Amino acid sequence: MIFNSQTLPANDNVNSYAFCMDVRGEAFIQKGKMIAYYGALRFESVSAGAYDALVRQSFNSPLYANDFVVATGQGKLILGDRGNNIDSYDLEDGNLTVRSANVLGFEPSLVCQESTVPGYLTLLGTGKFLASSNGPVHFIEPPVRVDEDALLGWADMPSPSYRYDYGYMRGMFGMARSFVGGRSSGEEKQLDFTGQGAVLVQSSEMGLVGRSNLDDVIARTSSLQQNELHQLLSVIQQRLQNR
Amino acid sequence: MTAFRLENKRLLEVTLQNERVMARAGSMVAYDGQIKFDKSILGGEGLFGALKRRAGGEGMPLMSSSGTGRVYLAENAAEVVVIPLQQERIFIESSSLLAFDDGLRTNTVFAGLRGATSGQGLFTTTLEGYGQVAAISDGTAIQLEVSPHDPLFVDPDAFIGYKGDVRQEFVFDVNWKTFVGQSSGESYQLKFTGQGVVYIQPSERR
Amino acid sequence: MPEYSLINDKMLSVRIRNEEVFARRGSMIAYTGHVEFAPSSSGSEGMQGTAMRSVTGERMTLMSARGTGEVLYAFYGMHVTMISLRGETFFAESGSLLAYDGRLRSGTVFLGNQGMGGLIRGAATGSGMFTTTLEGSGELAIVSDGDAIALDVTSDRPIFADPQAYVGHRGNLRSDLVTDVGWKTFVGQSSGESYQLKFTGQGTVYIQAAERGGNR
Incomplete structure (x- = not known):
């Protein structure tokens, strides 16, 4: 089966490991997961400020701002994640919490917030999002x-x-x-x-x-006292020795 | 022509009847029959081939299997895609190559410069003639058509190869770099125009 | 009787009712009901197998799940294959065994049957050719990198397999370590020793589409 921009599925899986987004406007996608596209698409950093209003409304997760970008324009965008399975989820006034490294993309009609469980993102509202999984x-x-x-x-x-x-x-x-x-x-x-x-x-x-877990840990060290940092250092050294 | 058959999505079975098949070194997991194994190197023959190999940093070690029997080839549980060539030429990323018919002509061609500042050249392997090529893909490979009104943009990490009357360009884009992120370090994307088919994998190259 | 079923190609479900199931340590991913877990060094095997392992330094690290409920098993995203035995013996590369229960007796054999010399060499190179045997009538589950591939062996067609791709075998098969064809040496693989497993007789050999210790 040879696909082109017309025959590629719109907002559906190409196969178990690849998903095709039909972008008309804006969508949030995880950095580095785009594998190919047709059409006129541009990619902007979430933290760059060009989409301030959009980010303010939908992206309430500063810890992960560097992990996502905004795709804008019109085109068919194919996402892949290291050969892992990809599924799309439709939320209707619901909430779903997903390991942050597995959130591949979401519509701006959803709100993305940091879960109280470190390393997880909660998606709230009505709309579609994509998540990868091993199997x-x-x-x-x-x-x-x-x-x-x-x-x-x-x-x-x-x-x-x-x-x-x-x-x-x-x-x-x-x-x-x-x-x-x-x-x-x-x-x-x-x-x-x-x-x-x-x-x-x-x-x-x-x-x-992904890097998110590490970013999460690093961000939390900023509030530590000097003696606590020394304690952390010795724990890390002990962990390294036991590897 | 040697018979390429997929025993399952991740295992290629090649039946040889007094024939020879070239495969990525270390990719054989089993065989039966009377098979002789020899060492070879990918990337064109002769002095010119050797020079280009050195320039391109290519020169992937290959194993030739000849005789009568069945050889089973696989690589890292990646899926295998068999691409038939009918007097055509395929451009393929050598790290995606699993096996090919002995009768196909191989070459290494200059594909462009990686970056204006680094000046590092990019080389691609070509296979030409009548026969079969097996490529590996992390996840199921996707075939995408390129036509004059429908150019295609591809992440270099996901690129496997292309065939047809296709032009490949390197597009340098500041936003692209932001987008691709630190993991890959590639500051360009591949743009394909013309008429033909591009093969990609749903993964970044390992 | 424990009930085995595949949730998908990478996940196994075992339902137990006041029963016990053995599985590779670290492979339990979820459970419902009342189930207790305990490490087990030997599963249902006798002292001899345990002693043999301690000689070779090879530990098959098992755990038991006991109680009533459903236990889900998976191992690093590897593919799972269920195998039913009817009074036969299955040979499993130790790292490939995922789960079984007390209906099957387990043991250890050295694959290659080359006497003490072969045994020591296998132990020294860490090539892991000590194989777990499971005998009796019941189910077991194995894991492989990519789906396991069953290759038939007939008396007129012996098969050669890469030890790094070997997962297991069953039937009336004889196995030998063969070193004459150096398919690995000349390509400079880091895997070290270049030998193959040769199977002759009548039966089925299971291989995976990858070499253990690859870059996955």
Whole structure:
């Protein structure tokens, strides 16, 4: 199948891993995810000021301002994300929270805000947005416990809390394996979802780690005292040694 | 002509009957029958070929498999796309090349300058003749038509190759740089005009 | 009996009712119901297999899930294949095994059958040719980089496989390590030792479309 600007789908998947946006006006897209386009399109930085009114209305996430751009004009725009699956979501006066690195684009009719859970963005209102995932997305109704690494997001629900599996941790101690500085796996620590709504799970977050998590951590260090920064430094060194 | 068949989306099966196929070195995962393996290098023959290889930094190591049997080729679980050539020429990014018929002529051509300041040249591999080419694509490859009234713009990281009467230009755009971001570092986009087909992958090159 | 089903090509669901299932550590991505997890070094295998692993330094890191509910498993976005056994033995490259339960007995064998010399070499190069065996009647799940590819082996057509692409096999097959054709040495792969796995007999070999330790 050979596509051209007429035959490419409008606001639909080209295949499981590529999505074609029919841009007429403006759309927010994640930087670096455009793979090709037909037509007259321009790309402007969110922070550049050219679309101040639009950004003020729809982009309420200063931490991620460098991760998104505004696509303007008329044309067919194809997005891809390292061969990961891409799906579009239609919100009708709803809210969906998604791992920020996986938010590929959204219509300006939606409002994009930072979630209270670090590394996640919440999309509110009515409109379409795009998210990538490692493998197809699986929807689960709560109550459910999810490994943080496989969590893509959640809809119409309160934020999750952590739950530790003490049986598993005891077993690990019994085997004389050290936890110190080590990464905890999904078997000993999960995110616990309760209430009404849906949880979105993917097969792995590996390969999807964007800069946003790092930016988030760096931004939070600005409020630390000197002795706290030293403490942080020693933790980082310990982590590095344990890698 | 050797028989190229997709055993599944990510595995190419080439059946040889006293024939030879050229493949990216290290891409073979299994074989049966009586097959002999030899070393080769991509990028044109002779002294001129060698000079161009050096200039272009190309010269991907290849493996030639000859004999009778089946060889199975794959690369990093990328999807495979088989492109038949009928007395045509394909321009292909050498890092996307998986295998090709021994009967095709290969060459390296100068594609343009990467940047006015760096002056670094860009070279592309060409394959010409009658036969088959297998390319790898991270995710399912997409074929996009270029026609005189419908030019196409492509991220260099997603570009696999093109065939037809197509002109390739490098477009330098300040906004593009902002847009593509720090990860890629490419400050240009590819613009295709003319009449033909461009192959892209839904991914940045690894 | 634990119920295995594929949610999609990269996600496995196992439903248990007061039962236990073994899976690769770190592969649980979500669960519902009342399920407890515990690390397990050996699954349902005997002492001999455990001893053999400690000799070779190869640890198959398992965990058990016990209780009543649904557990979802996935491993770094790798493809999942379900395999049903009816009184047979499945050989799985240790890193390829995702999940199984007590209906199958597990063990360890060295692939290549080259005696102590081959065993030591396999251990020294870390080539991981110690293979987990699962025997009995029941389901198991394996993971592969890209979908697993089943290649038939018949008595007149032996097959050669790259050890880095080998996932597992079943049937009446003999395996040998072959070093005569250096398909890797001359291309300068960093993988080191250049040998192939040769399978002869009647059965099925599963391979993946990538080499372990690639850049993914």
